[in-house]
Amino acid sequence: MSIKHSFERFSRRDLVRIAAASAGGVCCSPWLPRLASAAQGKRPPKSCILLWMSGGPSQMETLDPKPGHRNGGPTKSIATAVPGIEISENLPEVAKQMKDLAIIRSMKTREGDHGRATQLMMTGYRPMGGMTDNPVFGSMVSHRLKMEDHPLPGYVSIAPFQRNQLGAGFLGPDHSPLLVSGVSSDPNTRANLTIENLAVAGGDTSVLAERQALLSMMRQGAPSTSNSAVKHASVYNQAMRMIESRGEGAFDLDEESVELRDAYGRSRFGQGCLLARRLVERGVPFVEVTLDQAPGGTWDSHVDNFNTVRSMCEVLDSAWATLIRDLRDRGMLESTMVVWMGEFGRTPRINGSSGRDHFPDAWSVALAGGAIAGGQVYGKTSRDGMEVTDHPVHAQDLFATMLEGVGINSADSNMKGDRPIPLVDEDASPIKELVG
Amino acid sequence: MDKCIRIGLAFLIGGVVGSVEIPSPLRAKAQSIEQSAGAAQGEPEGKVEGFEAKEAGTAAAAIESGPIASSDSRGEALSDWIDSRGENAWGTPPESCDDLTFARRAYLDLVGRVPSVSEIRDYRELGENRREQLVDELIFGEGPRRDAYIRLLASSLARQWRQVLLPPGTTTIGTPETLESWLRDAFSQNRPFDEIMRDLITLQSPQDGGGYYQLVGATPENYAGNLSRVMLGVRIDCAQCHDHPFTDWKQEDFWGLAAFYGDLQNVGVGADASRSTSRGTITHEGTTYTAKFLWEDDTLDAPARTPRVRLATWLTSKDNPNFAATAVNRFWQLLVGRGLYADVENLDLADEQERAFLDEFGQRFAAEGFDVHRLVAGIVKSDWYAAQAMAPSESLDSFQRDLKVISPEQVFDSLEQSLHLPISRIDPTAPRWTGVRDQMVNRLGEAIGASPEDYASGIPQALMMMNGRVTSEAISLESSRLLRAVVESPFFDETARIETLYLAVLTRQPSDEEKESLAEYLDKKSTPESRRKAFGEILWALLNSPEFVLCR
Structure with a gap:
């Protein structure tokens, strides 16, 4: 192939795509792969949205209230859409979605430090030594469920927390998260979620085809027998497609109705949940949205627990509930598992600053959608909340359940070189009541 | 505008060694360190606690196969030993890389950035032994740029x-x-x-x-x-x-x-x-x-x-079987790309045969007083370091040198050199001090492979190289010193412009085929303005080509 021809070949094909992208035509893009496959009667592959509550939310003020006990504090419980199940008054909208939710109240883990607990809950493995190359859950899902030759990455992390290098580990860069952050900390603009450096240098997309052609000519200078050269080409091709399609238009949140955007909440987390749905719609198998702070609150409620958690729940409640409802309305809930969790819970005993401290012994998480059977509570804590009295669930059991929830066999292994590494640490068993 | 071009040309032709000032060492601290090192010598010579008492001279006996000349001040004897020991292990070495590739490797490995156009010119003017001379300049400070190179090494x-x-x-x-x-x-x-x-x-x-x-x-x-x-x-x-x-x-x-x-x-x-x-x-x-x-x-x-x-x-005893072996294995990995035993942190999984070369090498390093400069010079002067990358190999056991991924700091420092970014000592708004360097190094640092042969960058890293600030400014005629120096110089015709861009970014000449297709590309530009801009696009592609981050 002469290089001259390659210029023309690239130009023609890419100009069409670029024209579509820059005319704002992407919104009308006829194929949103997930919907398209549903329309064709095929069962779409599953995806997962992880709502990551960095800091460790209090179970007593969210999913496992203890009214009437001294440890419960002033938090009241309210009825949900499922008779007999009550949750905290801080989550009235979530309560209405209870038919799709499975709450686990018997989490029992062993890590009470933010960093170590985050590593445990993200990778399913307890931290050893100073570093890890175990992949996080999102990378595992991307590795198993990413559609081949898809322009978007398999794992997107929205408003990411300080990751301390937790990522794809030995699964490699194809499955490391694409980080999406708000461009500003100004509360009025921070819902403006974007990918850094997605806009073409120089601003004019008409140069893309030329660049692509020049680049592929210069690739001939690096031997394609080298793995690094192959990876370089693959990453650049993916990045180029992201630029050309402006992320398949997923980031154009303006296409959504004002009512729906309001319902999610005009916070970075709320709009992040909406973006997560749009990414899943376009074929991204794993999206993570982090909520670590809100005006007047964090989850790490060592001080003034009740007010700070209430502030967090105001952001959380509408976003989480709307996400489940929106997915259901679009017929996507069966194929999209929504996980709500942090790295640990909070001490039932209230400390001297009206706060609650780190507590890994008995805490709660919640799953919905995918293969998860909703409308139930699994496990139980004692009246004072101090211990699990029924069906303790360890981190690896939750991991196995989440894997089954998106249709991945939790008994499988990943290959690290030629050594098999089980997806989940030893002795894990998925919770039958949740995933059949 | 004229002034800018002059500065740019001065950078390009005048032979400025692009570098930064390094904070002067903390003397007091260095002294206390020396004292504590003295304390470490507390054990009597001869028998080391924790090892079986060995026949005197065991370590020395193992290396009698080659002379350890105290005159080996520049690592020559070591590199000869490496060459022959390597042939023993792997057979005939692959063909040697060309001179410019060698220079690119040596500059990146030893001073942490690609050579400037003027450094390349000086190197080419050296005689037959230019590779050895270059190594001596970069490691031992031979020649006019002594202070800069010692600091950068x-x-x-x-x-x-x-x-x-x-x-x-x-x-x-x-x-x-x-x-x-x-x-x-x-x-x-x-x-x-x-x-x-x-x-x-x-x-x-x-x-x-x-x-x-x-x-x-x-x-x-x-x-x-x-x-x-x-x-x-x-x-x-x-x-x-x-x-x-x-x-x-x-x-x-x-x-x-x-x-x-x-x-x-x-x-x-x-x-x-x-x-x-x-x-x-x-x-x-x-x-x-x-x-x-x-x-x-x-x-x-x-x-x-x-x-x-x-x-x-x-x-750190010479009798410790793993200490010196681990050290040479690391230096070999850093310089050649793959450890002599590739799994550098699991030496206990290596079998006897896999350990043999490594152990002998380690004993040599120990016997020569753990001299780092000499070790580095010995490796860099060996045939194996100079082997052509990805040369076809006869069997799985034979030696093959892969492309080497350059580190985040090397990426920025090379850009600083290639693009003639403002240098800190002259210009306080230099990107090194305005956070641009940190930003780039941190973003690239999010995705680093386990070894220098492992390219681990992902989409965010690629997007930054494609569309980030350094690149945007580099390819714009308004802001790019390199581009203006190249495009506006009256001394250059278009071929010379292309050649200079290749030399500055990739340390090589474009091939005839590349020259021909780039000439065709330029000929499609109908106006003088778009033709000038096209050099920015060529530069964009050079900066984003695999060759820039993967050293041949």
């Missing part, structure tokens, strides 16, 4: 070893810069490698040794895991919680090593005051472990007596 080695000590993925407490600057001092004085390592082992307080103890978390167990990984090439941290499933590490091994630091328990951020401190022992989950050398069954006698000095003596 120390920085470059310090950066590489900082990353060995604090691999990507480590959660550090505090800034790694303290450690890097400590290493820089050590390498700029060419302190013997065993001595540098002894400083890290014997620390009196957690701030010693560049603060390494604090950086890795200020706990005995973290430090034990790191020391064994870095200095002995074994990972024993899995034995922290349970006995290791694949090798024979036991919890006693791990905690026995941690026990040497038992008195440094409660020193870090978020220290756990409930842990007791003691010299030479440590208690973990109810069991008390006494200081013990690895591979030994028995614990230390009188463990409270200067435990760390004894550890340092044992660990």
Whole structure:
């Protein structure tokens, strides 16, 4: 192939795509792969949205209230859409979605430090030594469920927390998260979620085809027998497609109705949940949205627990509930598992600053959608909340359940070189009541 | 505008060595380090605690196969030995790379950036022995740029070893810069490698040794895991919680090593005051472990007596089978791309045959006084270092050199050199000091492979190289010094412009085929303005080509 021809070949094909992208035509893009496959009667592959509550939310003020006990504090419980199940008054909208939710109240883990607990809950493995190359859950899902030759990455992390290098580990860069952050900390603009450096240098997309052609000519200078050269080409091709399609238009949140955007909440987390749905719609198998702070609150409620958690729940409640409802309305809930969790819970005993401290012994998480059977509570804590009295669930059991929830066999292994590494640490068993 | 062009041309032609000022060493600190190194020599010569008493001269006997000339001041004898020992192991070496490729490798590996156009010109004017001469310039400071190269070599080695000590993925407490600057001092004085390592082992307080103890978390167990990984090439941290499933590490091994630091328990951020401190022992989950050398069954006698000095003596001894072997394996990996034994942190998984070359090499390094500059020169002057990348190999066992991924700092420093970015000492708005360098290094640092042969960048890294600020400015005629110097110079025709861009960015001439297709590309531009702009596009492609980040 002469290089001259390659210029023309690239130009023609890419100009069409670029024209579509820059005319704002992407919104009308006829194929949103997930919907398209549903329309064709095929069962779409599953995806997962992880709502990551960095800091460790209090179970007593969210999913496992203890009214009437001294440890419960002033938090009241309210009825949900499922008779007999009550949750905290801080989550009235979530309560209405209870038919799709499975709450686990018997989490029992062993890590009470933010960093170590985050590593445990993200990778399913307890931290050893100073570093890890175990992949996080999102990378595992991307590795198993990413559609081949898809322009978007398999794992997107929205408003990411300080990751301390937790990522794809030995699964490699194809499955490391694409980080999406708000461009500003100004509360009025921070819902403006974007990918850094997605806009073409120089601003004019008409140069893309030329660049692509020049680049592929210069690739001939690096031997394609080298793995690094192959990876370089693959990453650049993916990045180029992201630029050309402006992320398949997923980031154009303006296409959504004002009512729906309001319902999610005009916070970075709320709009992040909406973006997560749009990414899943376009074929991204794993999206993570982090909520670590809100005006007047964090989850790490060592001080003034009740007010700070209430502030967090105001952001959380509408976003989480709307996400489940929106997915259901679009017929996507069966194929999209929504996980709500942090790295640990909070001490039932209230400390001297009206706060609650780190507590890994008995805490709660919640799953919905995918293969998860909703409308139930699994496990139980004692009246004072101090211990699990029924069906303790360890981190690896939750991991196995989440894997089954998106249709991945939790008994499988990943290959690290030629050594098999089980997806989940030893002795894990998925919770039958949740995933059949 | 004229002035800008002049500056640009001056950078391009005038032979300025692009570099930064490095903070002057902290004298007082260096002195205290020397003192503590002296303390490490406390054991009597001859028998080293923890090793079977050996016949005198065992180590020397093993290397009698080649002369160790004290006259080998520039690593020649070592490189000859490497060449023949390598042929013994792998057969005939692959064809040698061309001169410019060699220069690109040497500059990146030794001074941390690509050569400037003027440096390339000087190199080409050297005689037959230009490769050896270049190495002598870059390592031993021969020639007119002595100060700059000595400084840059120390920085470059310090950066590489900082990353060995604090691999990507480590959660550090505090800034790694303290450690890097400590290493820089050590390498700029060419302190013997065993001595540098002894400083890290014997620390009196957690701030010693560049603060390494604090950086890795200020706990005995973290430090034990790191020391064994870095200095002995074994990972024993899995034995922290349970006995290791694949090798024979036991919890006693791990905690026995941690026990040497038992008195440094409660020193870090978020220290756990409930842990007791003691010299030479440590208690973990109810069991008390006494200081013990690895591979030994028995614990230390009188463990409270200067435990760390004894550890340092044992660990860095010539009789320690892993210390020197691990060191040369690391240097080989940093320079050639793949360790002589590739799994550099699991040396205990290597079989005897795989260890043979490494052990002999290590013994040689030890016998020559752990001289780092000579070791580096010996490797860089060898045929194996110079082997053409990805040369077809006859069998799986034969030697093959892969492309080498350049580090985040090398990416920026090379851009700084290639693009003639404003240099800090001249211009306070230089990107190095305005955060642009940090931003780029951090973003690239999020995705670093496990070895120099492993390209691990993802989409965010690619997007930054494609559309980020440095690139945008580099390809714009308004802001790019390189581009303007090249495009607006009256001395250049279009072919010369293209050649200069290739030389500045990729350290090579374009091939005839490349020249032809770029001429065709330019001919499609109908206006003088779009033709000028097209050079920006060519530069964009050079900066984003695999060749820029993957050294041939």
